[in-house]
Amino acid sequence: MTDKSRNDGAQNAAILLKVAQTMAKLGVAPFPRNYELFYEALSGHNAELTRDVAALGSQPAQNRIEQIGIRYHLTGFAAVAADTIRADTVRSIAAMSGALNNGIARKEAFAALLRGFIDRLETDPVAGMSEFADDAARLRDAVAVFEREERAFATSMNETVALLGGLRSDIEVMRKASMRDPITGLANRIAFSAKLSALYDDGNAAGPAALALVTIEGLRDLGESHGAAVAEKALKKLAPVFRKSIKKNDFVARIGTDEFAFVFHDVLAENAEAIAQRIRASVEGVQIALPNRTFTAQTLSLSTGIAMALTASGSVDLFTQAELARGAVRSSGRPGVLVFSAAIGGRTKKTYAPHAA
Template sequence: MSVAQPQPKVQVPDIAAQVTYAMRQMGISPIPRNYELFYEAYIGSNPKLTRELAALGSRATQDELDAIGAQYFSQHQVNMVDGAHSRIVGELESLVTLLRQEHSSLESYNKLLGETYSRITSKSASSADLLHNAISLLSDATGSKMERGKVTMDGVEAKSREMEDIRKELDEYKKIANTDSLTRLHNRRAFDDRLAAIYDSPLGRTTTTLIIADIDNFKKINDTFGHPVGDKILATVANVIKSNLRKDVFVARTGGEEFAVILEGSSSEDAMIVAERVRRSLEATPFRNSKTGVNYGPVTLSLGLCLASEGDSPQDLYQKSDVALYCAKSNGRNRSVTYEDGMKKELSKSWLLYKK
């Protein structure tokens, strides 16, 4: 197991604080859709977006920002999600109205029953006609009540089916919003949610490992062969990673050439076996253009692992996995390293060199 020489510990920068600071420096309004733009640019998951956002300079207008947002984040999907929410609210309001009407109808029927009973039991109700009229009235009211009840139940069932259809539609929109369009893996947004969920309960932390994988020398690949080739390599790497994991394992693309795996129900030793299986599988994968014969390889991964129980929080777990990844990079790349106490990483420009 590789171990780097101890280095001074530097506090990991808070992504949210960095994003907020950058927006403030550029005079950008701190609204959610602007934050999303700068968040994606900060983590580097879309280099083209980062370049276009930087090109706006310090005087970007909201219209310019919205134009970029519509281009990269499929704003129509956001509108569809909002529309689905509105439709669910509308169906719920209709259902509540329907049930209130039924409740009112039931109260009226109960009141009628009470009044009829009082009349029948009254000492003055000696007339046979009165008794006959009361029975006739109850019969009509009961039949009408049963018919209204059937209509209400049919309405409730219809509303329930409609809401279930909308819920499925909304789930599909959310799935799209949490999926990386290039690799079809989970994106950074979904990863952050899943990582935080690890710490919702102390159970399972001792059998959950975070693995961060980073493609070695990816900047050189992009610079040599171009971004279209780089995108194809990213998609292939994603497929290799996914094909070497159980179907229920969470895997995401968390940055430009960075991937993350949250492995649950396994020991630290088992996690290392999984990481090495992924690494060796990619190392053995040919990257060659079948038409031109150009060889894009070798393409390799460096991986950093950390058991969830080693981290005090989601941020701490990610930091320690990143420290292990740093050690894998600094000790020759194309290897897997598990975090150990004593490992340190100086977060400076030198670390960015390893990620290029």
């Protein structure tokens, strides 16, 4: 294990310890989704979320925690949001069904009144005018009530339809949010897992494709030295660079703090390597402004491991190969690009360092 890996592990452990201590102090249940929420709050990625969590105070009710998690579309709260939407949908449909049943009953009662009035006219032609007037008045009142109830039912139906439409919108927002990284707006690890699996839908590679696993070298140090907000700004600056560097049918996702994954379609190893080199060069050209240093900026670089879909036995094997290639680059101490090969342990494949670009 390299010193950098040990430092990264120590940093992650320190953050998780701080989250656990804060939750214990506030009396928050140790659910995985709560850890996610407090991690986001303590990391300072979203100032508004941090304020909302701070406002919870000690011994916060779980439903208040879940309201915040759902409001900010955190992945861990997707199941809670889905349960809430499902419950709201059941209530709405039940209310609509009840209103419909009541409406049918009212219509049947009104129809019975009409039939009775018609029968009276047909079977009792000598009925007095006062009796006829009384029946007509009752019918008139019934019509008025029926009209009011029909209008109320129509209003209720429209409100229910609008509510169901809103629930559908909420579901779509939740679905998109659960597949997106909140900082970069790129796909997240969940979306990446689905993409990776899709490369081997029938057990075989769908076509010539490459997986590139990337570590942004210098990003963790940037965050440690200048704060999480600076690292977040760097990520937001790099996200459009990544988008512009790939074809329309290619794919990029943020899968870790400083880790990204690219899927290049319809490429050979040489093409994938060239694309990764261009992306690395683009990243190295981005200037990251440092706080309180007007004339000083920092640059970042990439360590990239590439594996080819056609030479892997499946999605897990493909990921493992790309990870091994990236690990070989990082162990060299120089950012670069490496395509996996059977002889990777012997370093027979050329590693492209920054000066060789």
